[in-house]
Amino acid sequence: xxxxxARPTPAETPFxxxxxxxxxxxxxxxxxxxxxxDANTLVRExxxxxxxxTTIRAQDVLIERFDAGGNNPHTRKFSLRRAPExxxxxxxxxxxxxxxxxxxxxxxxxxxxxxxxxxxxxxxxQLTPRDPRLLxxxxxxxxxxRGNALECMxxxxxxxxxTLTLLGMTAVAAAKVGDANALGALCEGKPAASAP
Amino acid sequence: MRREDFFVKPRAxxxxxxxxxxxVLGLAWLVQSRLTVSGDxxxxxxxxxxxxxxxxxxxxxxxxxxxxxLLAIEGAPDERLAELSRGLRDALAxxxxxxxxxxxxxxxxxxxxxxxxxxxxxxxxxxxxxFDAPYLHAQLQQRLQDLGxxxxxxxxxxxxxxxxxxxxxxxxxxxxxxxxxxIDGLWFSPDSKRALxxxxxxxxxxxxxxxxxxxxDLQDAFAKLVGTDKTPARLTISGPGAFSVLISNRTxxxxxxxxxxxxxxxxxxxxxxYRSPRILLLAPLPLATAGLAGLAAVSLAFGSVHGITLxxxxxxxxxxxxxxxxxxSHQHPGxxxxxxxxxxWPTLATGVISTCIAYLTFLISGVVGLQQLSVFTIVGLAAAxxxxxxxxPALIDPDPRDVASxxxxxxxxxxxxxxxxxxxxxxxxxxxxxxxxxxxxPAQLWENNLxxxxxxxxxxxxxxxxxxxxxxxxxxRYLLTMEAADADTVLAREAQLVPELDALVAHKAIxxxxxxxxxxxxxxxxxxxxxxxxxxxxxxxxxxxATRDLDFKPDVFAPFLRxxxxxRTLPPLRARDLADTPLALRLQSLLQTTSDRRARGLIxxxxxxxTDALVQLAAKHPGELQLLDLKQASESLVTAYRExxxxxxxxxxxLLAGAVWYALRSTHRVLKALTPLLISTLxxxxxxxxxxxxxxxxxLIALILAAGLGLDYAxxxxxxxxxxxxxxxxxxxxxxxxxxxxxxxGLLGTSSIPVLRAIGLTVALxxxxxxxxxxxxxxxxxxxxxxxxxxxxxATH
Numbered sequence: 001x002x003x004x005x006a007r008p009t010p011a012e013t014p015f016x017x018x019x020x021x022x023x024x025x026x027x028x029x030x031x032x033x034x035x036x037x038d039a040n041t042l043v044r045e046x047x048x049x050x051x052x053x054t055t056i057r058a059q060d061v062l063i064e065r066f067d068a069g070g071n072n073p074h075t076r077k078f079s080l081r082r083a084p085e086x087x088x089x090x091x092x093x094x095x096x097x098x099x100x101x102x103x104x105x106x107x108x109x110x111x112x113x114x115x116x117x118x119x120x121x122x123x124x125x126q127l128t129p130r131d132p133r134l135l136x137x138x139x140x141x142x143x144x145x146r147g148n149a150l151e152c153m154x155x156x157x158x159x160x161x162x163t164l165t166l167l168g169m170t171a172v173a174a175a176k177v178g179d180a181n182a183l184g185a186l187c188e189g190k191p192a193a194s195a196p
Numbered sequence: 197m198r199r200e201d202f203f204v205k206p207r208a209x210x211x212x213x214x215x216x217x218x219x220v221l222g223l224a225w226l227v228q229s230r231l232t233v234s235g236d237x238x239x240x241x242x243x244x245x246x247x248x249x250x251x252x253x254x255x256x257x258x259x260x261x262x263x264x265x266l267l268a269i270e271g272a273p274d275e276r277l278a279e280l281s282r283g284l285r286d287a288l289a290x291x292x293x294x295x296x297x298x299x300x301x302x303x304x305x306x307x308x309x310x311x312x313x314x315x316x317x318x319x320x321x322x323x324x325x326x327f328d329a330p331y332l333h334a335q336l337q338q339r340l341q342d343l344g345x346x347x348x349x350x351x352x353x354x355x356x357x358x359x360x361x362x363x364x365x366x367x368x369x370x371x372x373x374x375x376x377x378x379i380d381g382l383w384f385s386p387d388s389k390r391a392l393x394x395x396x397x398x399x400x401x402x403x404x405x406x407x408x409x410x411x412x413d414l415q416d417a418f419a420k421l422v423g424t425d426k427t428p429a430r431l432t433i434s435g436p437g438a439f440s441v442l443i444s445n446r447t448x449x450x451x452x453x454x455x456x457x458x459x460x461x462x463x464x465x466x467x468x469x470y471r472s473p474r475i476l477l478l479a480p481l482p483l484a485t486a487g488l489a490g491l492a493a494v495s496l497a498f499g500s501v502h503g504i505t506l507x508x509x510x511x512x513x514x515x516x517x518x519x520x521x522x523x524x525s526h527q528h529p530g531x532x533x534x535x536x537x538x539x540x541w542p543t544l545a546t547g548v549i550s551t552c553i554a555y556l557t558f559l560i561s562g563v564v565g566l567q568q569l570s571v572f573t574i575v576g577l578a579a580a581x582x583x584x585x586x587x588x589p590a591l592i593d594p595d596p597r598d599v600a601s602x603x604x605x606x607x608x609x610x611x612x613x614x615x616x617x618x619x620x621x622x623x624x625x626x627x628x629x630x631x632x633x634x635x636x637x638p639a640q641l642w643e644n645n646l647x648x649x650x651x652x653x654x655x656x657x658x659x660x661x662x663x664x665x666x667x668x669x670x671x672x673r674y675l676l677t678m679e680a681a682d683a684d685t686v687l688a689r690e691a692q693l694v695p696e697l698d699a700l701v702a703h704k705a706i707x708x709x710x711x712x713x714x715x716x717x718x719x720x721x722x723x724x725x726x727x728x729x730x731x732x733x734x735x736x737x738x739x740x741x742a743t744r745d746l747d748f749k750p751d752v753f754a755p756f757l758r759x760x761x762x763x764r765t766l767p768p769l770r771a772r773d774l775a776d777t778p779l780a781l782r783l784q785s786l787l788q789t790t791s792d793r794r795a796r797g798l799i800x801x802x803x804x805x806x807t808d809a810l811v812q813l814a815a816k817h818p819g820e821l822q823l824l825d826l827k828q829a830s831e832s833l834v835t836a837y838r839e840x841x842x843x844x845x846x847x848x849x850x851l852l853a854g855a856v857w858y859a860l861r862s863t864h865r866v867l868k869a870l871t872p873l874l875i876s877t878l879x880x881x882x883x884x885x886x887x888x889x890x891x892x893x894x895x896l897i898a899l900i901l902a903a904g905l906g907l908d909y910a911x912x913x914x915x916x917x918x919x920x921x922x923x924x925x926x927x928x929x930x931x932x933x934x935x936x937x938x939x940x941x942g943l944l945g946t947s948s949i950p951v952l953r954a955i956g957l958t959v960a961l962x963x964x965x966x967x968x969x970x971x972x973x974x975x976x977x978x979x980x981x982x983x984x985x986x987x988x989x990x991a992t993h
Binding site: 019021023028046050052054058059060063065076077078080081 | 278382748
């Protein structure tokens with residue numbers, strides 16, 4: 001199944017993200033696109049509610065935040081090592097994009113369920129980090145998809161917060177959806193039953 | 197029968213040898229139990245006069261530049277390099293040899309928890325902002341975006357107590373003034389091929405042992421990390437300390453090799469000259485006694501001995517190797533060794549005593565290192581002379597082959613005898629030409645650069661320069677200092693200076709700078725910021741207004757309110773409060789207490805491009821800001837030092853001439869004894885100068901030895917009188933002396949280390965000139981009946 005998920009670069013997909021935080025009354029909804037210009041680089045560009053571009057190359061993260069006019073980026077640089085959640089999510093994501101099962105199994109214990117035939121029903125991949133350092137910040141990652149498409153990633157934190165990232169067609173379907181529960185349903189592969 | 201003849205009996209001989217052995221062993225024990233070899237160059241420096249020199253002496257090897265070691269790890273993929281960089285930092289974090297090890301990893305934990313609330317007094321945010329509703333609103337909006345960005349994990353824990361992220365502001369502010377290229381949060385060279393680290397040693401830059409330990413620890417830790425990698429990464433260590441370790445190891449290595457070759461060839465020479473294995477055992481005795489006695493005397497008088505004293509001292513006592521040679525060469529069947537030594541003694545004693553008197557002048561030089569050298573040499577020479585006079589005659593073979601019976605030597609002497617003695621006008625002419633060369637040849641006469649004597653290979657220097665610029669390490673030559681009555685005033689003045697320094701950076705006069713006030717603002721600044729912090733009610737109201745339209749949960753910012761309330765009541769942070777934090781280490785090298793209890797801030801500079809601009813800056817703040825040129829200061833010290841040595845040498849020469857005159861009591865004979873060494877010295881100086889060799893202290897010390905040798909040669913030739921056999925024996929003795937000294941120092945002259953080469957070449961040349969001139973000038977023609985025997989053999993002086 002991993003082989004089917006492998007994507008050649010460059011690749012691009014829209015995304016809709018719902019990101020929870022213990023500091024916030026409700027999760028933030030972000031929308032933008034993910035690009036992979038080459039095998040070692042990942043660009044995450046948020047378009048709404050603000051404009052921000054993150055470039056992750058090898059271990060370096062560069063965040064550029066633009067003002068309302070799209071100019072004068074305020075930049076911040078840090079090492080991936082300082083953000084274990086991101087590192088974890090990213091390593092699973094890259095392993096998937098490369099179809100690299102060994103790399104995936106090295107970092108996570110993997111549980112697979114569902115149907116992985118093309119055009120078949122949805123499948124689910126549950127990853128539990130092996131690194132105790134990562135486990136302190138990430139209790140698990142769930143990847144859901146249909147056929148050869150990865151549709152949603154869900155990252156659960158030990159404090160009960162979660163981050164949903166909807167990709168590809170699911171992200172397109174979610175483009176107009178604002179409600180957290182509705183997005184959660186989309187992520188779980190249920191039809192985008194528009195919430196009231 | 198004289199009392200001394202009793203000792204010739206074999207039994208007594210054995211006892212004497214044992215007694216002597218016990219004495220030498222006792223000395224050795226004394227030396228090893230008391231002696232510490234010090235590498236502190238200050239012992240060898242004259243009293244500093246200018247404030248720059250004073251600073252240099254205080255700082256020698258302590259300045260921010262000189263303790264720094266630059267490390268590069270290369271030869272592996274960058275993930276592996278990063279791993280090694282982290283590993284090395286972790287491995288050495290608690291090593292007492294190091295004050296600071298930086299590899300670029302963030303310094304968020306630079307402030308310990310107990311000092312966290314101080315961030316509001318340390319960060320410059322309040323200088324331009326107020327914690328009012330609009331500012332807080334803008335900041336919180338940013339934090340909201342942060343929480344939605346990949347940096348969320350890093351920033352989220354900070355937000356409740358530090359919504360304006362002062363912690364990050366300070367971490368950024370405390371990064372090195374010119375942040376090197378970073379990969380994965382670690383410093384790397386721009387081409388990403390080398391992981392870079394920046395290490396500050398606890399040991400001073402010129403403390404060879406301390407630096408050796410530091411370098412060894414680094415290498416050991418690295419070797420352990422690399423383990424059994426197939427393509428092992430390499431560690432390069434650069435910087436003044438690493439260079440001094442490298443040079444001293446190389447010097448030691450070459451000196452050892454040369455020493456071994458020397459010993460073997462010397463023994464061969466003695467074996468061929470005397471054809472007696474017993475000589476091989478006896479010949480080194482005076483030198484060994486001299487060395488140990490000298491060391492023991494220095495350790496008793498001074499406690500520690502400087503490494504340079506040792507090197508110079510052993511050079512200078514090289515002359516005692518000739519003492520036993522004279523005894524051996526003059527020993528022949530039918531002559532009691534005691535009578536032999538009594539005959540030689542006046543000449544030997546004249547040489548020893550006059551040289552010792554000359555060395556006495558070093559005692560009044562005011563330089564500890566030279567005083568040590570004086571004690572070492574005088575005691576050493578005296579011990580060797582005593583050993584030769586009262587010990588060796590008991591031990592040598594009384595009936596050896598008479599060297600005067602050698603036909604080869606006889607023919608050689610006939611040839612020499614046929615040579616005309618040079619006339620005074622000729623000698624005066626040679627001396628004048630040498631003087632003219634010295635005065636008019638265009639080359640630089642003196643070497644003022646201490647570093648030129650222990651030069652680092654160009655490849656390594658280039659490498660160092662490259663690493664230095666990649667890491668933005670401080671300049672080793674230029675430094676600004678700010679002096680004031682107390683640390684707080686220094687911090688305040690430094691802060692006022694910052695705009696001017698920034699202007700220099702903007703105009704590219706310097707690439708960057710680092711000063712204490714960057715880490716610790718003055719109490720006044722801290723107090724001013726404290727006054728700007730709003731009280732609890734005001735801040736609480738501002739925060740409510742700022743969060744009204746934002747999605748933060750209520751009460752999330754309680755820790756912020758608490759920290760600000762705490763910060764309002766804190767006493768200003770002082771340097772001493774920072775003890776045991778990473779910041780204390782940075783401050784230690786930037787903020788110091790002077791010898792007169794004032795405070796001194798060092799402003800280290802990186803990439804100095806325009807010294808004039810720095811001079812102008814210092815001129816604008818007379819009395820407090822000073823630009824130090826450490827290179828110039830060290831050169832002026834060397835010059836002052838050399839002047840003192842030269843001055844001492846002139847007095848020494850006068851004393852020497854006086855002593856020789858007192859012994860010989862005849863102007864004619866004194867001239868004969870002193871002319872060869874004077875002309876030789878002039879010739880050596882002229883030759884070096886003509887060849888463009890700049891003279892250093894090492895040349896001077898070697899010249900003293902050469903002069904001492906020359907005096908001995910001349911005295912012995914002059915003493916040989918006109919008995920042909922005695923002349924032959926003297927020729928043999930001086931020939932062996934000159935050959936062995938020439939051999940030892942000639943080999944030293946082939947060294948690649950300039951210090952060794954300077955000493956070796958000077959002495960070797962001195963041996964040749966002195967030997968030839970002494971032979972030509974000082975010997976007596978062997979035509980009989982011209983002069984009475986020159987010395988009364990039984991006379992003692």
